[in-house]
Amino acid sequence: MVSDEQRRVLDPEHDAAALKALTHPLRIRLLGLLRQDGPATASELAVTTGESSASTSYHLRVLAKYDFVAEAAHRDGRERRWQAVHSVTSWNNTAMTGSPESRAFVNFSRRRQIEHLEASVDRHEADIAEGRLGEEWLEPSGLVDLMPRLTPEAAGELWEVFHRTLDELATRDEGDPRAEQVVVVVAALPLAARGDGETP
Secondary structure (H helix, E strand, O other): OOOHHHEEEEOOOOOHHHHHHHOOHHHHHHHHHHHHHOOEEHHHHHHHHOOOHHHHHHHHHHHHHOOOEEEOOOOOOOOOEEEEOOOEEEEOOOHHHHOHHHHHHHHHHHHHHHHHHHHHHHHHHHHHHOOOOOHHHOOOOOOOOOOOOOOHHHHHHHHHHHHHHHHHHHHHHOOOOOOOOOOOOOOOOOOOOOOOOOOO
């Protein structure tokens, strides 16, 4: 379950500089890696990303400036370790329409989520093929694309039910040794009807 303490809610009026900082591709990747894999040093993240440790160190300091990451407990005294401050970053879509910068941030974030999905599919397939995940994960894994017709109210209710159910299941499975990290990507994107002459 994601508590209020684990959630960073961005406000375009008060967090304009933080939004701008988070639109850098490497910064959002570093934040994602820290959330997914746990604390790491700039050097460890450099190996994972293929960047220099000077570059990852700089971008981690920028993320720290805007309270996305913070120093973690050190295993030794040699190199600083970093951790994500929050497990989720969210915002109000309506509030984000107020400026070109905040709209650009939302668009950038959505494209990055699609890239994360593609990388997760690749990693999942490799984990299954190479035996890092057992056969019990074959059936519950997958992707689905559905196209129901919903009202705005029903779409909002769908999000509420999804979050509530996911929180309940994650809380139930928190101490189960069989639990694995599961990447869940959900989209609800209304599409306007096409007019005459519009190409699909």
